[in-house]
Amino acid sequence: MIKNIYFEEKVENHNRAQEFFSRFPKAAKISCNHFKEVFNPSGQNFRLQKKNPSLILASQDGKKVHPIPSKYGVGGTSNFYFSHLFNCLYDCRYCFLQGMFPSAHYVLFINYEEFWDDIRNKADEVSNSPSWFFSGYDCDSLALESTTGFVDFFLPKFSKFPHAFLELRTKSVNTRVLKNREPLPNVIVAFSFTPEEISRQLEHGVPSVSARIKAMHQLATLGWYVGIRIDPVIDCQEFESRYALLFHQLFDKLPQDSLHSVSLGAFRMPYGFFKKMDKLYPEENLFAGKLTKNKNSVSYELEIETKRLDSCRSMLLEYISSEKLFTCEMS
Amino acid sequence: MNFIVALSCEAKPIINELRLTKQFSPTPFEVFRNDFHQLVVTGIGKVAAAAATGFLLGSSTRKQEVQTYLNVGIAGHGTLQTNTAFIANSISDDQDKAIFYPPQIIDSDFELSRLCTCSHPNQKYEKGLGFDMEAHAFYSIASRSCTRELIQVVKVVSDNEGQSFEYIRPTTVTEYICNHLPSILAFAQELDALAKEISPDLETLGLQERARKLHPFSQSQIFQLDRLINHSRSFDLEEKHLIELIEKSNSPKEAIYNLNTFIDQSRILS
Structure with a gap:
């Protein structure tokens, strides 16, 4: 239940803002000049705010579509991300958002039409090859769909733009918005997973692994392309057997032709983010693991990282062809 | 909890309920304490509130724990009825551009309202806005050393369009605060519970303190030692073994090498 809605004065009369105000009539409405006045001040505690985040309605000015790091794609050559929302419904302990953002409030940029203009322009610029647009970098693409209506707005747009691909990355089982539509060949619904035991320890508030697998299978059966994201790979006891079981559960009943891609990524974090996260959760086992600082980032010791990624890769290749497997690396 | 209160008549119900005792050491402000709470009577106005908040920040006796700060008092309001308590969810100042937005984590029954801190008593009651003379200065100082979620402002409406502040009597002020005292103290208790959640673990601090005394560690070694002990606590390693x-x-x-080697065996998620 949202108790406070902050809004930039310039969006007060926007129809999407008005919808929010009428959907949450009891919420206190507080105006501000710019969302950063509420979101950016130093001396906020992400951990405490995560207990009860407020909603900030804002307009994203300036550049809305950004290139992704060079080794993060899933097959496309022109790859971009955009963030209509800052922060996530879930509370995964490995998530970089808690190290990157000063606040856990949700910032929703409601000028969707302008996001779409930028996406379309970007896709037109590189019309000789398909462009990829990733929506789940700074949020979960589906978890807050019933509040944001983001997918509901963007899918019809992408349906008329077949050489622009959209990845919706999620841990949500809130897939109604997709089930109610005809599948689109240029939209990939990518689900992130860690083994159940790890998920229970680190992915707070996230639907169970089995519920996510079920949701993914349902979408695949309906004809949607799905992606599987094993990112971050987390070192743990009984690593091999846990990941082997996860992969078995993931691929057991999944129609092969509905699988778009699988990506693997090691746990890695800019050092500044890691320091902040470690300070927020000094008791967290994950941060006391065999991690090392290399230049400006923190990751597992190289030997562990290589061993775990190699192990996952060979297990995955028992189920899928190498063309569908991508590894996300730090550039 | 640190209470910052402008007037004695506002402070009285809190002092009585929490059985705070007056501190007789020479201090520039009237300070009342018990084992868990401090209250300072600041006097009216921004400068007084800022000075007293700064004084309280510096005189805390529980330095290892994360502190909480609550400004309690009366305020005028453009919409709310007298004797209505509210939490300030934005705090502006009539002479300063900075606006504070205290993050609201606790679900309470209080109303939520914007608040403007004025240099002089205000008689123009703008709709939806509260008016006081201390909150902005209080927040500006307290937020320099404490996380913002734990700094809050609770006001009880004493005057509005229909009832001028000129007719407010100290007894009425005390009565207004008294009426909302259970909610105010429950709110303070919840803030303290949040603070406890992010305060350093006292057992870990104690263990670090003991370990430091066992060898003449350098500053950088102390940093490593503290970190290793922190990690050992994450994995529930036995204190006795570490000290041995x-x-x-x-x-x-x-010692650092041995400790590191010992903890290394446990550095993996279960």
């Missing part, structure tokens, strides 16, 4: 290991080591360097 440090004691048996022949030098600070060896």
Whole structure:
């Protein structure tokens, strides 16, 4: 239940803002000049705010579509991300958002039409090859769909733009918005997973692994392309057997032709983010693991990282062809 | 909890309920304490509130724990009825552009309202806005040393369009605060519970303190030692073993090495 809605004065009369105000009539409405006045001040505690985040309605000015790091794609050559929302419904302990953002409030940029203009322009610029647009970098693409209506707005747009691909990355089982539509060949619904035991320890508030697998299978059966994201790979006891079981559960009943891609990524974090996260959760086992600082980032010791990624890769290749497997690396 | 209150008549119900005792050491402000709470009577106005908040920040006796700060008092309001309590969810100032937005984590029954801190008593009651003379200065100082979620402002409406502030009597002020005292103290208690959640673990601090005394560690070694002990606590390693290991080591360097080697075996998620 949202108790406070902050809004930039310039969006007060926007129809999407008005919808929010009428959907949450009891919420206190507080105006501000710019969302950063509420979101950016130093001396906020992400951990405490995560207990009860407020909603900030804002307009994203300036550049809305950004290139992704060079080794993060899933097959496309022109790859971009955009963030209509800052922060996530879930509370995964490995998530970089808690190290990157000063606040856990949700910032929703409601000028969707302008996001779409930028996406379309970007896709037109590189019309000789398909462009990829990733929506789940700074949020979960589906978890807050019933509040944001983001997918509901963007899918019809992408349906008329077949050489622009959209990845919706999620841990949500809130897939109604997709089930109610005809599948689109240029939209990939990518689900992130860690083994159940790890998920229970680190992915707070996230639907169970089995519920996510079920949701993914349902979408695949309906004809949607799905992606599987094993990112971050987390070192743990009984690593091999846990990941082997996860992969078995993931691929057991999944129609092969509905699988778009699988990506693997090691746990890695800019050092500044890691320091902040470690300070927020000094008791967290994950941060006391065999991690090392290399230049400006923190990751597992190289030997562990290589061993775990190699192990996952060979297990995955028992189920899928190498063309569908991508590894996300730090550039 | 640190209470910052402008007037004695506002402070009285809190002092009585929490059985705070007056501190007789020479201080520039009237301060009342018990084992868990402090209250300072600041006097009216921004400068007084800022000075008293700064004084309280510096005189805290529980330095290892994360502190909480609550400004309690009366305010005028453009919409709310008198004797209505509200939490300030934005705090502006009539002479300063900075606006504070205290993050609201606790679900309470209080109303939520914007608040403007004025240099002089205000008689123009703008709709939806509260008016006081201290909150902005209080927040500006307290937020320099404490996380913003734990700094809050609770006001009880004493005057509005229909009832001018000129007719407010000290007894009425005390009565207004008294009426909302259970909610105010429950709110303070919840803030303290949040603070406890992010305060350093006292047992870990104690263990670090003991370990430091076992060898003449350098500053950078102390940093490493503290970190290793923190990690050992994450994995629930036995305190007795850690201390023995440090004691048996022949030098600070060896102690760090031995501790690191010992903890390394556990550094994996279960």
